[in-house]
Amino acid sequence: MLKTVYRHAKKHPGLIPQFFFMILGMGGASLYLIRLAQGPHVSWDRKNNPEPWNKLSPTYQYKLVAVTTDYEKLKKEGPDF
Numbered sequence: 001m002l003k004t005v006y007r008h009a010k011k012h013p014g015l016i017p018q019f020f021f022m023i024l025g026m027g028g029a030s031l032y033l034i035r036l037a038q039g040p041h042v043s044w045d046r047k048n049n050p051e052p053w054n055k056l057s058p059t060y061q062y063k064l065v066a067v068t069t070d071y072e073k074l075k076k077e078g079p080d081f
Contacts, residue, residue, distance in 0.1 A: 009016050058074050
């Protein structure tokens, strides 16, 4: 397959940027999926850790930006399961 891509790029040099951005986009999408798969809401081991979100501390910041909430002084409001 790489041989075919190389031959097409040799015949049509205008395709080189298209190949570059296509590979860049596929790589970025793959890295994003890997990042999502490592989050605290994903359970890969259901036998030993069925509910991993219950083990997070009450000061864990779920949002990327929270202007008005001080997560250091947040109290836990529910029971431990």
